[in-house]
Amino acid sequence: MHAMQYEFTLPADYDMGVIRSRVARVGHLLDDWDGLGVKTYLLRERGGVHGSPVNQYGPLYLWNTVEGMNAFLWGGAFQGTVNDFGRPCVRQWTGLAYAEGDTAGSPATHAVRRRQPVPDGVDLAAFMGDSADETERLAAHDGAVLVAAAVDTQAWELVHFSLWDRSAPKAEGDVYQVLHVSAPGRGALPHGRQW
Template sequence: MLAMQYRITLPADYDMRIIRRRVETKAPLLDDLSGLGLKAYGIRERGVDGSPVHQYAPFYLWTAPEAMNRFLWGPGFQGIIRDFGRPSVEHWQGLAFERGPSAGAVPRTATRHATPAPAAADPAAAVEDALARLAGRTRKDGVHTTALGIDPRGWELIHFTLWEGSAPPSEPGDRYQVLHLSTPDLDELPRGRQW
């Protein structure tokens, strides 16, 4: 499994209805994309849930590198480049994926929490600690799905969680409204620890 996200920060006076219409018209095109475990079409709006910015920030879980590559070099991502310029694409090696008690519901919000693995610490211990937090999050009411990834280049851990309703205030990280969820190969994503 591979996790991927690009975050397009938009001007403070940007009409977010443009993004909403874009998702409404284009999101169904990926509902059958082979190799896509899930894509959460996330947005942040300035002044909502503490967001300082307007942002379009979809999050992906891919079943294999080939699927991610087909998307990045194909027409879907070329549309993003054409309309917004070429964004930086963050990606993480998948460490774990789980479905929560609300896996059958439609998620409305998402949280993204990035944390560095301390430089002086054993990275394996940091990963084990993050896996334990993911296991605890999986059992929380309202959790649709949750994933953990790592970028070993900078030793950054990413926790991404989809929620049926609003994320609890105690959940750390950036909060997103989820406008649509594409899950063509959700059942192909391996559950649990990825090694």
């Protein structure tokens, strides 16, 4: 599993209806993308329900294959986003763990992303093992749809990403509204630890 995200921080007075309309228009285009596990179309709205300080559009992907990810980035699909918003920094993390929640079949309404540094001096095997175990713990909460953990070994940053149904998210971090989920290869995402 590979995790990937890019974000566009938009002006404070930006009409976020433009993003909602865009996702309604193009969100289905990845509903059958080969190599894609899950793509979530995510939105944070300044002053919204969860107190976001910014207006932000930040799709997050869980890929089953590098070929699928590369076909998206270099095969033309990503160019539409670049044309509309400019070329963003695309963050990538190597998968650590994946778990389905108790409401795996429910539509997700919220997502939470928590990024944290991997501290210097820690035992990497123990730290990553604890992070993988946390994925299972989060997935056991009522309302969890799915939970993934991944790491960027250049920046030594861990990310936990979770989707939640209509109940309040039980995870800490940046809270997003979920506008659409494309999940053609969700069933093929490897469950549990990725090592």
